[in-house]
Amino acid sequence: MKILHIIPSVASVRGGPSQAVVETVKALRNLGIDTEIVTTNDNGNDLFDVPLGKPIDYKQVPVRFFSRFSPKVNFIREFAFSSQLTTWLWQNAARYDLLHIHAIFSYASTVAMAIARIQGIPYIVRPLGQLCEWSLQQSACKKQIYLNLIERANINHSQALHLTSEQEQQEVSRLALRSPSFVLPHGLSIPSTISNARSLFREHLKVPADEPIILFLSRLHPKKGLDYLIPALGKLTNYRFTFVIAGNGSKEYEAEIESLLISNRISDRTCLTGFVTGETKNLFMQGSDLFALTSYSENFGVAVLEALAMGIPVIVTPGVALATVVQQNKLGYVPELDVQAIAKAIEQYLTHTPEAKDMGDRARKIISENYTWDQVAVKMEQIYESIIQFFPINS
Structure with missing residues (x-):
């Protein structure tokens, strides 16, 4: 089983979701699953100084970084456009049994879903709370246009939505999306205790x-x-x-x-x-x-x-x-x-x-x-196997 995770950024400054994908991949690899991450070199307002286009060891997992378009205009920069990422995905996505795509309303995620649809590759989407009511109310007009013109079709063609809580699942259900969903929370790597x-x-x-x-x-x-x-x-x-x-x-x-x-x-x-x-x-x-x-x-x-x-x-x-x-x-x-x-x-x-x-x-x-990552990874593996097994029948 060969799994590719796509996310706009793995930078720590992007918070929990970016850290979670790294920990997920690490735990999956510990189970013997061949999986890696593709992302941009986004590091908030800055860029990671890393080799581009080839897998490198990042926090003990293989990650391929591609150049993010970095104009001074904030909302364009935040969109994380990357022509290099697009080319690589088009040429290589079909080598994987399944794509696990993290985030929506961002170029890296949107183009990954579109390529998977065109090439007939199964994919699941973790929307990172961006389909929750509060999030959709922020820049509501832009998001509604984006959702209705592009992202709704991308989501509806996914094999499943990966949600992290029942509360998120309840909010997403109000959008009448066709894709089924499952709830699998984040895990945790518990650090050693500092005695004093x-x-x-x-x-x-x-x-x-x-x-x-x-x-x-x-x-x-x-x-x-x-x-x-x-x-x-x-x-x-x-x-x-x-x-x-x-x-x-x-x-x-x-x-x-x-x-x-x-x-x-x-x-x-x-x-x-x-x-x-x-x-x-x-x-x-x-x-x-x-x-x-x-x-x-x-x-x-x-x-x-x-x-x-x-x-x-x-x-x-x-x-x-x-x-x-x-x-x-x-x-x-x-x-x-x-x-x-x-x-x-x-x-x-x-x-x-x-x-x-x-x-x-x-x-x-x-x-x-x-809530340990090992427990999450075991459940994730079962979900991957189920989707891959039945995808040819449903596609």
Whole structure:
């Protein structure tokens, strides 16, 4: 079985979905499946300095990078156009038994679906939450035109939609697409425990050893709900805490966040650390007391999963797909997307610390038993085999 994964970018700055495809391929290869990634050299506003057009070892998996068109106009650059990628896919896609295409509304994904349709190659699509209601409402006119003229036909001809939560599946079902769907969540590579993470993190931030730390770790984007979380924290004037924002975004939005911190009078209680990865990210996760993601919409929420795996209680809003898991298993708090409700949930955490330890213990157990990449890869292999087996009959 030979599988090709296509995604516009594998850059860490693109967040969880890009990291997930790398981990998926790594786990599939551990099962003996011949699979690799094709992508552009996109690295946010920059480009990866990597050899182009040939497989290289990237984070222990084979990846072929192709040149991304990089004009100064942001929305054109973000579209990730690549003529080299197009040529290579046209000449080589048929060598694979199945294409696993990640993202929509982006050139690399769209052209991969079109080529698969023309050449009669089976493919599945992971839309990365871009078919969810909130996402479709952003730049709604452009997306509706793109969806109706191009992407709907591409999706309808896919063998399946790969969705990562039941919540995403419910939202996608409202679009009346013809392609069937299956739900397979992201997995997690659980890092080794840092024994003195709490003290090390507080030393790093230069805050008292007993200071409660509330962590937001994600890219800075309007959908992440910081416009609710920051005002909620601003209401907790009678409580000690340090708020950590670990992530980056556009310069304009970063400036907006800084203004929001000042207007809510918590700038002196907030550490803006920028984007963190590797051991620094692990330290942030393991050294925090509460992880917060009050998003408008998340088709999954990889960072939430990472926090739970470390035994950190979370506060998430209903738009985060993992909210159901959090609520059903009492792994944290799920307030409505409302300033008062979020403030009340954080206050509840700050006044019920022993309860939080029980949440953390449950979270570690549930994540280790249900969300490892090895478990995901086994299920993915079964799905691939089923699609490949029946494709000649259905095509």
